[in-house]
Amino acid sequence: MKAAVCRDYKSPLIIENVSLDDPMENEIEVTLKASAICHSDISSMDGIWQDKLPAIYGHEASGYITKIGTKVNNLKLGDKVLVTLIRSCSVCSSCINLDPTSCNFKWDDEYTPLSNKIGEKFVRGIKVGAFAEKVVVQESQCVKLPDDIPFDVASLLACGVITGFGSVKNTARLSQGQTAMIFGCGGVGLNALQGAKHNLASKIIAVDISKKKLAIAKMFGATHCINGNSTNLKDQVMELTFGEGVDYVFITVGVGRLFEDALKYLKKGGTAVLVGMPPSQDSLIPYDVLDMAGNNLSIMGSKMGQTVIGEDIPLIIDLWRKGNYRLDELISGRYSLENINDAIDETRRGDAKRNVIVF
Numbered sequence: 001m002k003a004a005v006c007r008d009y010k011s012p013l014i015i016e017n018v019s020l021d022d023p024m025e026n027e028i029e030v031t032l033k034a035s036a037i038c039h040s041d042i043s044s045m046d047g048i049w050q051d052k053l054p055a056i057y058g059h060e061a062s063g064y065i066t067k068i069g070t071k072v073n074n075l076k077l078g079d080k081v082l083v084t085l086i087r088s089c090s091v092c093s094s095c096i097n098l099d100p101t102s103c104n105f106k107w108d109d110e111y112t113p114l115s116n117k118i119g120e121k122f123v124r125g126i127k128v129g130a131f132a133e134k135v136v137v138q139e140s141q142c143v144k145l146p147d148d149i150p151f152d153v154a155s156l157l158a159c160g161v162i163t164g165f166g167s168v169k170n171t172a173r174l175s176q177g178q179t180a181m182i183f184g185c186g187g188v189g190l191n192a193l194q195g196a197k198h199n200l201a202s203k204i205i206a207v208d209i210s211k212k213k214l215a216i217a218k219m220f221g222a223t224h225c226i227n228g229n230s231t232n233l234k235d236q237v238m239e240l241t242f243g244e245g246v247d248y249v250f251i252t253v254g255v256g257r258l259f260e261d262a263l264k265y266l267k268k269g270g271t272a273v274l275v276g277m278p279p280s281q282d283s284l285i286p287y288d289v290l291d292m293a294g295n296n297l298s299i300m301g302s303k304m305g306q307t308v309i310g311e312d313i314p315l316i317i318d319l320w321r322k323g324n325y326r327l328d329e330l331i332s333g334r335y336s337l338e339n340i341n342d343a344i345d346e347t348r349r350g351d352a353k354r355n356v357i358v359f
Contacts, residue, residue, distance in 0.1 A: 003114070003132035004340045007054045007124060009047030012341045013131065018122060019111035022067060023136045027144060028075060029067035030083055030137065033151035035130040035357045036060035037347050038159050039123055039186065039338075040277065043254070045344075048279045055123035058130030058157035058357075059085045062151045065142075072139045080151075081142040082313060084158045085127040086304055088140045098311075100140070102304045131340060133359055143309045149317055151155070152334060152356045153327050156187075157313050159304070160354065161327070164191025164252060166312060167275045168199055172177055173249050173282060176200035179246040181237060181265055183228070184253035185213035187330065188275060189355050190220045192250045194325060197221030207233070209348060211300015220326055237265050254278040260285045263297055270299040275305075334358045 001020060004013035016288035023029050041057040043049065061083040062242050066078055075081065087107060088100030093189070100196055114129060127344035145154050147214040163186070168174050180196040182189050187207040196204045197220075208214050214225040225237050238245065245267035250256045254276040262272035291297065305312075319325035332352035335343040343355040 001128075001133040002337060003122075004058075004337060005054050005056055006034075006045050006048055009045065009053070011284050013045070013340060013344070016116065018132060018134055018351060019117065020134050021115075023069045023113075025069040025071040026073055026079075026139055026140060026231075027140055029134055030061070030063045030142070031066045031079060031128060031134050032061050032063035032083075032132070032359050034062050034155040036155045036160070036357065037343055037355045038156070039347070040126060040159070041281075042344060043277070049224040050290070051125065052123050054120070055125040055306070056129040056132055057125035059083075059128040059134070060155050060160065061130035061132075061135065062145065062154040063359075066134070067328050069139070075142060075144065076137060080145045082145050082154055082158055082309070083128055083130060083135060083137055084143070084162075086141060086307065086309055087127060098308050099306055100308060101306050115157070124316055131337070131357065132339070133241045138257055142167075143313050146317060148321065151234060151257050152331060153320075155356060156327055156330050156354055159329070160187035160251070161191045161316060162307040162309070162312055163216065163302075163305045163343065164188040164273060165195040165198070166307040167250055167252075167273050167315060168192055168195030168248075169312070170306040170308075171300055171302035172250070172271060172273050174199045174201055176246055177202045178248065179203040179205070179241055180248045180250065181205040181207065181246045182222075182250045182252060183207045183258050183262075184251070185217040185257075186209070186253065186350075189250075189252040190330065190353065191216065192252055192275070193217060193221040198319070198325075203246070204241060204345040205237060205246065213350075214349045216353070219329065232309050234264055235285050241267065241304050244268075248273060250275055253277050254287065255287065263287065263291065263299075264314070266295075266297055269296040271300055273300050273302050275302045329354055
C-alpha cells in the first residue's frame with residue numbers, strides 16, 4: 001500500500017510503498033476512505049514530543065473492514081467504521097466505569113504492523129497510522145458507522161470533534177445556565193463551543209488571536225468573541241460575567257502561558273479544563289495552592305474528552321442528522337494522499353479548520 005512517511009522532523013512527508021501485517025486476534029484491518037489532519041499529527045511531525053522515526057501519522061480516519069482477527073466479536077467484514085486512537089481493554093476499573101480514555105491496561109506501543117520490503121519498521125503514529133491506504137488497529141478503537149454519514153465527514157469524529165465536545169459534556173459536565181470560556185477556535189475549540197451550546201451554557205466566550213477564527217466561532221455557538229491579544233482580556237471577561245468570572249475555562253490549544261493564566265478568569269468554585277497538549281518543555285505550570293483552596297478552584301485534565309466512542313459518537317451523529325451539530329462546515333479542503341504536504345502546510349499556517357485526505 002501507499003503511505004506518507006515522516007523520516008525527519010519538520011520535513012515534508014514522503015509517499016512510499018509500505019507493507020501491512022495481517023491483523024492479530026483482537027485486531028481488524030480497515031481500508032481507509034478518509035483521514036483528517038489534526039494538529040497533534042503536525043506536532044508529532046515537528047518533533048514537539050520527540051517521537052521515534054520513521055513514522056506514519058494520522059489518527060482521524062474512516063473506512064470499511066477488509067480483514068478481521070479471530071477473536072473480534074462486535075464487528076464484521078465489510079462494516080463501515082470510524083477509527084480512533086482510543087484503545088480500551090474493557091475489563092479494568094476505568095473501562096468498567098465507562099472511562100476508556102483512562103484504561104489501565106499496559107499496551108505495547110513498540111509493536112507495529114508497518115514495514116517495507118527491506119525490513120525497515122515504521123512507528124504506528126498516535127496508535128493508528130492513518131496517512132496510509134490501510135490500517136491495522138485494535139477492535140476497541142473502532143465504532144460502526146451508519147450508512148448516511150459520508151466518510152470524509154465521519155473521519156472528523158475520531159479526535160477533534162469528540163475531544164472538544166467531550167471536554168464539556170463528559171469532563172466538565174457543564175450544566176444549563178453556566179458560563180464557559182474557550183481558548184482556541186481551531187478544530188477542538190470549535191467543538192468545545194458546540195458542546196457548550198448543546199449543554200445550554202448561558203454565555204460562551206470564545207478567545208483567539210485570529211479575527212477569521214473568531215468570526216467562525218460565532219457560527220459554532222459563541223455568544224461573545226474576544227481577541228486573545230487584548231491587553232484587558234480579564235477586564236472584558238469580568239464585565240461579561242458581572243465581576244464574577246466564568247464557571248469553566250477550556251484550554252484547547254497547547255500554549256503553556258494559557259494554562260498558567262486559566263485560573264484568573266474563574267469565579268469562585270470554577271474549574272479550568274486542560275484539553276490541549278503543550279510541548280514537553282512547557283508542561284510544568286506553577287499554581288497558587290492558597291488561591292485554589294481558598295476559592296474552591298479546580299483543575300481537570302481531559303484526555304480525548306473522556307469519550308465513550310460507542311455512546312458519544314452516535315449521539316453527535318444524531319445531532320448532526322437533525323441539523324443541531326455542524327460537521328460538514330468543519331472541512332476546509334479535501335486532498336489526495338499525494339498532495340498531503342499541501343494540506344499539512346495549510347493546516348500549519350492556521351488557514352484550515354480541518355483538511356481531509358480522501359482515498
